[in-house]
Amino acid sequence: MPGILITANRLEDGVVVWLATDFTWTETRSRAGIFDADTVQTARHSAAGDQTNNFVTAIYEVMVDGKADVSAREAIRANRGPTIQAPPDRHPSIR
Amino acid sequence: MYKYDTIDRDFLDRRSAQFRDQVARRLSGELSEDEFKPLRLQNGLYLQLHAYMLRVAIPYGVLSSRQLRGLASIARDFDRGFGHFTTRQNIQFNWIKLVETPDILDRLAELDMHAIQTSGNCIRNVTSDPLAGATDDEVENPMVWCEVIRQWSTLHPEFAFLPRKFKIAVSAGAEDRAATGFHDIGLRLVKARSGEVGFRVLVGGGQGRTPRVAQQLTPFLPKKNLLSYLEAILRVYNVAGRRDNIYKVRLKILVEAMGIEAFSDAVNMEWVGIRDSVVELPLEEFERIQRHFARDTLPPADLTSEILEAYCGKGHAFERWMRHNVLPHYDPGYANVCISIKALGRPPGDASASEMERIADLADRYGMGEIRFTYSQNVVIPHVRRDQLIRVFEGLGDIGLNGGENGLIGDMxxxxxxxxxxxxxxxxxxxxxxxxxxxxxxxxxxxxxxxxxxxxxxxxxxxxxxxxxxxxxxxxxxxxxxxxxxxxxxxxxxxxxxxxxxxxxxxxxxxxxxxxxxxxxxxxxxxxxxxxxxxxxxxxxxxxxxxxxxx
Amino acid sequence: MQRPDAQADSDGKVARIQVFAFAPAVMEDLPMPCLQLKTGDSMPEANILQSLSDSDVVAVYFEKFSDGRGFSLGRQLRGSLSCDHPLVANGHIIPDQADYLRRVGFSHVVIVPETLSQWQKSLVAVTHRFQALNTSPRTRSRPRR
CATH class of the missing domain: 3.30.413.10 (Sulfite Reductase Hemoprotein, domain 1)
Known part of the structure; x- marks a missing residue:
């Protein structure tokens, strides 16, 4: 089912969030609401209100085709981290 | 390296407190996002793909072992345990919380560090030769001038809201290791036939969408006039830069549109009014800064047997490392060690907290406790005794960073x-x-x-x-x-x-x-x-x- | 010459404008500027300034706070044009710019009264200066050679 996701960063910590169907913000991509032509206006209005109230910032919308994210960018964002392995923070024995 | 005094420290404390106040005003809504954005950028804080990203300034890439350990602790306490070395010789952290940023800035201030001028439309962290002050092919130590420019550009009231970011690099070596030709202003220290040292000034270089190699603005600028000349260039840019078009906003476009002759005339018109004025650096202040960069007295090093002995039986990897990553020093008994932060299976430029700590230990033990970040995203430990290179190599081996990749295809x-x-x-x-x-x-x-x-x-x-x-x-x-x-x-x-x-x-x-x-x-x-x-x-x-x- | 835009509050009423002088007095109202410039204007001809009387006000209007041309204009007015009139910044400016505005030569800003304390606070938040070092705290505190 094609539709629209509304996503943003939470102002106080920058964490990526998505607007859920109940118009709360979720940190989990799979709980994001997918809005259609009927529901998207109300969702936008709610999201904009949260931006005005300084809860989120940098709101934008993503077109989706069903549940699959269409771009690499959105997949990486949903994964909350890079697609490569970070260097290990190990404690080597000190000579 | 430059050591902070009470004035510098007091400045950082107040600056940090100021940002704490600005964050509170943003969270309360007193500042809009539009108004807050330049203020957070002036403190190195971006909003990136995953969260806020904090870019910490390493002035011209030079830091102490204590500072590097401090950065490691920030990576561990406020981020995911690693940082990324940037091409402006800075370091950045990827998952930073806005509400914790004032605490991080306080932590940085304790280390005599900050995140000022690492982002936003201001004069960015001045970059230089990672071998500055540790090589014999330089006219004089460019770090003195980098520090002069760093201080002059700090809180410059006229240039805090430029059309776009502005990058300056200084080099003094026979070989330009600071990419001065790709900067808004490239300064090359040169010696005139008279023996006087001054700057060859290049302008209008840059990469991005419209890459341009910088053109020469003047072949020789007397050192004493550096600050007035920089002010004149910046003023012309601040007034005439294309603020209406993000693709044409950098100095390189202005220089190209005006032509170097007309740009030079405009700079000279501004310069004439401020040359030799209060804008210039007072001699005593120059001398104060210069004293911080006096050469350390290095203990004499034994050049003979130990090195040869060290070579024997250590194998191919050590020879590769010696050949590619051990760089000449002005004292033949010493070397500058380049640590390749590039190896198979690791993201180029990323280093973990424990790796940073190990590098700091090695700099303390075998160098002079000083570390340089390079624009090619590697790390240099300057002033290492040649007869101890094998120990540095082995120490780096423990953390998998003893690759001899400097300048090779893997050193991307x-x-x-x-x-x-x-x-x-x-x-x-x-x-x-x-x-x-x-x-x-x-x-x-x-x-x-x-x-x-x-x-x-x-x-x-x-x-x-x-x-x-x-x-x-x-x-x-x-x-x-x-x-x-x-x-x-x-x-x-x-x-x-x-x-x-x-x-x-x-x-x-x-x-x-x-x-x-x-x-x-x-x-x-x-x-x-x-x-x-x-x-x-x-x-x-x-x-x-x-x-x-x-x- | 136009009166600078009065800042309207959310109801559309015109809020009382307060002119905040960096030192020492606060004026209740801005005298009609005799010369209203905008950021982005080229420098006025010297004879225009000469035709003003000493108490006449020169104002620079910021359409957007991030338009840094106003800072260079201030410097140029005070510098090569030797303008010694009251120099006022109006339009979209924010308290965090207070010290920068003062240091490039502005003597007054036009603000809404509610922000006065924030402006005063910002003015002293960071007082360090690293330019024109002959007059800076660092070199002033040292013996002159």
Whole structure:
């Protein structure tokens, strides 16, 4: 089912969030609401209100085709981290 | 290196408190996002793909072991345990919380560090030669002038809201190791026939969407007039820069549009009114700064038996490291050690907290407790006694950072790309690893020799792909990550912008494309001819034909 | 010459404008500027300034706070044009710019009264200066050679 996701960063910590169907913000991509032509206006209005109230910032919308994210960018964002392995923070024995 | 005094420390404390107040005003809504954004950028805080990103200033790439340990602790306490070394010789952290940033700035202030001028439309962290003050091919120590410029540009009231970011680099070596030709202002310390030292001033260089090599504004600027001349250039830019068009906003476009002659006239008109005025640096202040960079007295080093002994039986890896990563020092008993933060299976430029701590330990034990970040995203420990190089090599081996890759094909400059960046079109870090895997044989990398392969994830060119022998640019082709290849760019004295070869490749085909280009070079090169020189001799078209012949 | 835009509050009423002088007095109202410039204007001809009387006000209007041309204009007016009139910044400016505005030569800003304390606070938040060092705290505290 094609539709629209509304996503943003939470102002106080920058964490990526998505607007859920109940118009709360979720940190989990799979709980994001997918809005259609009927529901998207109300969702936008709610999201904009949260931006005005300084809860989120940098709101934008993503077109989706069903549940699959269409771009690499959105997949990486949903994964909350890079697609490569970070260097290990190990404690080597000190000579 | 420059040591903070009570004035510098008091400044950082107040600055940090000021930002705490600004964050509170943003959270309460007193400041809008539009108004807050330049204020947070003035403190190094971006909003990136995953969260806020904090870029900490390492002035001209120089820091102490204590400071590096402090950065490691910040990585561990406020982020995910690692940081990323940038091409402006800074470090950045990727998952920072706005509400914790004032605490981080306090922590940095305790280390005599900050995040000022690492982002936003201001004069950015001045960059320089990572071997400054530790090499004998320099006219004089450029770090003195970097520090002068750093202080002058700090809280400059006129230039806090420039049309766009503004980058200055200073070099003093016979070899330009600071890419001065690709900066808004490039300063090269030169000695006139009279023996007087001054600056050759270049303007209007830069990469990004419209790469340009800087042009000479004046062949010789007396040192005493540096600050008034910089003010004049900046004022002309601040007034006339194209604020109406983000693609035309950098100094390079203004210089090109006006022509270097007219730009020079405009600068001189401003300069005439402020030359030799209160704007100039007082001599006593210059001398105060200069004293911080006086050469340390190095204990005499024994040059003979131990080194030879150390070589014996340590094998190929140590010889490679000695050959590529041990750089000359002004004292023949000493060396500057380049640590390659590039190795198979690790993202170029990323280093973990424990790796930073180990590097700090090695700098304390075998160097003078000083560390340099390089614009090619590596680390240098200056002033290491030659007879202790083997111990440094072994110490680095414990953390897997004893690769001898400096200047070779694995030593790629790579931007964070789509894995981290809001602006990127394509990933760069996984591609770098793919290419490295393709050249996994160290013997092959040695045979190829000196070559610069750089990767940018978008046209903003943070990965310096324009200035690379082989430049790779990530593009978005109908929603799929693709990569353009260019050839023939160089930084340094004879700076040049690379030329795009042709249609782009998907990520799977890039390593083969690179291999085809390199293969042609290996086949056609003359003895001792570097890749860059071969491209100049043979011409880019020869490589282009080879690359697309198979396709 | 136009009166600078009065800042309207959310109801559309015109809020009382307060002119905040960096030192020492606060004026309740801005005298009609005799010369209203905008950021981005080129420097006025010297004879225009000469035709003003000493108490006449020169104002620079910021359409957007991030338009840094106003800072260079201030410097140029005070510098090569030797303007010694009251120099007022109006339009979109924010308290965090207070010290920068003062240091490039502005003597007054036009603000809404509610922000006065924030402006005063910002003015002293960071007082360090690293330019024109002959007059800076660092070199002033040292013996002159």
């Amino acid at each position: 400059i790579v931007c964070p790309g789509l894995d981290y960046c809001n602006l990127a079109n394509a990933r760069s870090l996984p591609l770098a690893d793919r290419i490295f895997q393709h050249f996994a044989d160290a013997g092959l990398r040695d045979e190829i020799g000196k070559i610069r392969l750089n990767i940018s994830g978008c046209i903003n060119a943070c990965g310096h792909h324009h200035a690379a022998d082989i430049g790779i640019l990530g593009v978005n082709k109908k929603g799929v990550e693709n990569y353009q290849i260019s050839l023939g760019g160089r930084a340094g004295e004879d700076a040049a912008v690379g030329r795009i070869l042709g249609p782009s490749f998907d990520e799977h085909r890039v390593p083969d494309a690179v291999a085809a280009i390199v293969g042609l070079y290996l086949h056609r090169r003359k003895p001792d001819e570097t890749f860059g020189d071969a491209v100049v001799r043979l011409g880019v078209d020869v490589f282009k034909r080879e690359l697309y012949a198979a396709a």
